[in-house]
Structure formats: C-alpha cells, structure tokens
Amino acid sequence: xxxxxxxxxMHIALKLALKAKGKTSPNPLVGAVIVKDGQVVxxxxxxxxxxxxAEIVAIKEAGAKAKGATLYVTLEPCMHFGRTPPCTNxxxxxxxxxxxxxxxxxxxxxxxxxxxxxxxxxxxxxxxxLQDELQKINxxxxxxxxxRMPFITVKVAQSLDGRIAAYTGDSKxxxxxxSRAYAHRIRKDYDAIMVGVNTVLRDDPRLDTWFSRxxxxxxxxxxxxSTPENANxxxxxxxxxxxxxxxxxxxxxxxxxxxxxxxxxxxxxxxxGQVNLRDALKKLARLGITSVIVEGGGMxxxxxxxxxxxxxxxxxxxxxxxxxxDAIGAVMGKGIxxxxxxxxxxxxxxxxxxxxxxxxxxxxx
Numbered sequence: 001x002x003x004x005x006x007x008x009x010m011h012i013a014l015k016l017a018l019k020a021k022g023k024t025s026p027n028p029l030v031g032a033v034i035v036k037d038g039q040v041v042x043x044x045x046x047x048x049x050x051x052x053x054a055e056i057v058a059i060k061e062a063g064a065k066a067k068g069a070t071l072y073v074t075l076e077p078c079m080h081f082g083r084t085p086p087c088t089n090x091x092x093x094x095x096x097x098x099x100x101x102x103x104x105x106x107x108x109x110x111x112x113x114x115x116x117x118x119x120x121x122x123x124x125x126x127x128x129x130l131q132d133e134l135q136k137i138n139x140x141x142x143x144x145x146x147x148r149m150p151f152i153t154v155k156v157a158q159s160l161d162g163r164i165a166a167y168t169g170d171s172k173x174x175x176x177x178x179s180r181a182y183a184h185r186i187r188k189d190y191d192a193i194m195v196g197v198n199t200v201l202r203d204d205p206r207l208d209t210w211f212s213r214x215x216x217x218x219x220x221x222x223x224x225x226s227t228p229e230n231a232n233x234x235x236x237x238x239x240x241x242x243x244x245x246x247x248x249x250x251x252x253x254x255x256x257x258x259x260x261x262x263x264x265x266x267x268x269x270x271x272x273g274q275v276n277l278r279d280a281l282k283k284l285a286r287l288g289i290t291s292v293i294v295e296g297g298g299m300x301x302x303x304x305x306x307x308x309x310x311x312x313x314x315x316x317x318x319x320x321x322x323x324x325x326d327a328i329g330a331v332m333g334k335g336i337x338x339x340x341x342x343x344x345x346x347x348x349x350x351x352x353x354x355x356x357x358x359x360x361x362x363x364x365x
Contacts, residue, residue: 006100009033009040009072010129013102016045016054017074018137022189022214023048026290028075028141032058034096036069053078055087059094067095074134076105076127079114088117101127102134107145140191140291143311149281151291153190153312154301155183158330159322164298167326169202176354179316184210186314190293192241192284196300197222206232207295217241217289221300223274225265229258241266241287243280277307302333305343313345315359 016031024030024046032054034042042065044057052060055077059066077087077099091099099118104127105111118125135142140151157175158164165171173180187193187209193216199205200220207218215238220227225244227233233240240263247256259265266283269276284292294301294310304310315330336342345361352358 004038006072006126006129009035009070010074010100010102012040012043013054013072013074014130014133014137016043019045020047021137025049025191026141026144026288028138030054030073030075032071032073034058034062034066034069034071036062036065041065041069053087056090059090059096062094068097070098070100071096072100072102074102074130075138076101076103076110076112077114077118078105078107078110079117086114088114091118092121092123096123098124098126100129101125102129103127103131106142139311144285144290148285150191150285150289151312152281152294152304152310153292153314154294154304154310155186155314155316156296156301156330157183157316157318159318159320161321161323162330163322163324163327164296164330165202165328166322167324167328169328171203171328174318174320175316176318176356178353179318179356179358181210182353182358183314183316184208187216187293188214190216190291191289192217192219192292194219194221194292194294194300196220196297197224197227198299199296200227200231200233202297204232206235207238208236215239216293217287219243219284219289219292220263221275221277221280225253225256225259227259227263229255229262234262239264241284243268243275243284245270245275274303277303277309281309298329298332302329302331302335304333305331306333306335310343310363312362313359316353317357317359319355 013031013033017029020029027049030046032044033040042058042062044054046054055073077091079086079088115125143151159174193207197220218233218238218240221243223245227242242263243266246267268283269279344364346364348361
C-alpha cells in the first residue's frame with residue numbers, strides 16, 4: 001500500500017474546514033483528521049462559534065482508535081479557555097502520538113503555546129503545511145485577531161468606463177443576472193454588508209442574502225443620520241447599524257429618535273465633518289464583526305481607499321459605456337496626486353459571468 005503524504009491528509013482537513021465557511025466568526029475555520037495505520041479513523045470541523053472544536057469532534061469519532069494515531073489539524077490546537085476548554089488537554093488524554101499542524105495560531109493567547117504544550121507531553125509535532133491556502137481561508141480571522149480591525153472587501157458593479165450609475169442616479173442594472181446572483185451568494189461569507197447613506201437614498205436597497213439563512217449585519221455610514229425611517233434596509237431579519245457622528249446638544253431630531261428604535265446607533269469620531277472610517281471599523285470590530293463587504297457608493301469606497309482601509313477588491317465590469325462627466329464613479333473620494341501613489345493590486349484573478357468580467361485581487365501592502 002502506498003503511504004499517503006502529510007499534505008494529502010492536510011488537504012482532507014482543509015476541505016472539512018471549508019464546510020463551515022461563513023459560519024464560524026469570530027472564530028477561524030478549522031478541520032481535523034485522525035489517521036491510524038494508513039486509515040482515517042476520525043474527522044471533524046468547527047461548525048460555529050461556541051461549538052466543539054474540530055480536534056474534539058475528530059477525537060470523539062475516533063474513540064479508542066485515537067491512541068497511537070496521528071492528528072492532522074489545519075490550525076494549532078488551543079491551550080486557553082474560551083467558550084470551550086483547551087483542545088491540547090483532550091489531545092494529550094486521547095493518547096495521540098503525533099500532531100501535524102497546518103499553521104500556527106496567530107491569536108496572541110495561543111501562538112505557539114499549544115504546540116509547545118504538546119511537545120512537553122512527548123507528542124511529536126510537525127507544522128507548516130498548506131500555509132498559503134490556510135491563511136487565505138482564514139484571512140478575516142487573521143486580520144481581526146492581530147489588528148482588532150475587520151477584513152474589508154470592496155465589491156463594485158461598474159461599466160467599462162468606471163461608472164456605477166448614470167448622471168440621473170439610475171443604476172439598474174449595470175451587471176448581468178449571473179453577476180448579481182454570485183454577488184448575493186458571497187454576502188453570506190461576511191459578518192456585515194456596508195453602504196453609504198447616499199446609496200440608501202438613491203437605490204433604497206434591502207441588502208438581503210438570497211441564498212443563505214445567515215443574515216449579515218447591515219452597516220450604513222450616515223454622518224448626519226439622514227437614513228429614512230421607512231428605508232428598505234430595515235426589512236428582513238438582519239440587524240442594522242448606523243455609523244454616525246454624535247448628536248450636538250439640542251439637535252435630537254425626530255428622525256434620529258425614530259431610528260434609535262430601529263437600529264443600533266454607533267457614534268464615532270469625526271474627520272473633516274464626516275464619519276471617521278477607521279474609528280467606525282474599530283468599533284465594529286468591538287461588536288465582533290471580523291469581515292465587511294462594502295457595496296457602495298463611490299464616495300464611501302473612495303474614502304476607504306484614501307484611508308488605506310481596503311484589503312481586497314471584487315470589481316464586476318460590464319461591457320457598457322455610460323459616459324457623462326456627472327455620472328457617478330466607482331471610486332471617488334480624494335484620490336491621488338501622483339501615479340506612483342496609485343493603489344497596487346496582487347494575486348489578481350479574472351472570471352467571466354455571462355458577458356461580465358470579475359476582477360478579484362488583494363491590495364498590495
């Protein structure tokens with residue numbers, strides 16, 4: 001019988017981890033496989049925050065067969081108490097003789113401590129397998145746990161000449177049905193969907209997820225709290241957060257009083273008369289929001305780029321020309337003064353959706 005490699009079993013663990021994509025926040029995606037005498041005797045993945053960790057699920061499935069076996073796990077086992085007890089204790093008690101770890105846990109509470117605990121208990125440890133793939137599936141968790149800021153993806157549907165609406169504000173529909181369906185599907189992978197108040201006033205979107213029971217938080221950046229109390233964003237099951245400036249004394253408007261009954265009012269610092277976006281994102285992270293997909297409008301997206309707050313982009317480009325100097329651009333804000341200041345992209349991928357082209361890439365830091 002051909003002996004399968006460590007990478008082979010780590011790939012199985014990776015696929016298990018992905019079964020919970022979009023469901024584990026603020027925890028990472030983790031998969032685990034237990035192998036004995038060349039046979040998989042236990043498998044598990046972390047289903048959601050608060051549930052058993054992947055290693056524990058796999059150990060329970062393996063039962064007595066775990067003794068003397070090898071555990072493959074995508075992320076370093078924890079040794080601290082959170083919502084669940086430390087995994088390292090259970091691994092030691094199970095009699096597992098070797099642990100192969102995909103990547104070290106970036107959480108400062110763990111970060112090598114779990115690995116060292118296993119070694120101290122005479123368990124062989126190897127680590128550093130499929131790290132690029134594992135870092136990508138947990139990119140939001142890694143940023144959140146190391147910076148206490150959410151991972152920011154900007155999603156745009158634009159014409160070939162970079163417009164997201166005509167000069168009248170009309171934008172239905174720039175992209176194809178297939179593009180819009182895919183854009184709705186990926187919403188479930190994020191903790192929150194963010195738009196600026198102008199998008200609410202112009203398009204009155206619901207910001208729902210069509211294909212999932214998960215309901216991401218709807219975040220509206222609204223400096224003056226001018227969101228209408230009957231806006232469509234208040235429909236559905238998703239909680240709504242309005243990021244706004246503190247009310248000045250004596251300026252508690254009727255609309256503000258009405259909105260307080262419908263949404264969480266997140267008061268943030270001011271910058272140039274507008275919401276300080278960095279402060280807003282920090283406060284969203286304190287609410288447990290680890291990832292945000294930003295869907296408009298041009299001023300909000302441009303300001304996020306100006307502040308260097310964007311991690312990833314998804315631009316759906318439709319083969320249409322809108323034209324007009326007053327048409328709304330996909331990325332506005334202040335912009336750059338010299339070309340050497342332009343935002344650079346890396347890991348660029350291209351995909352086709354009907355006649356549209358999706359450009360997906362990461363911001364080069």
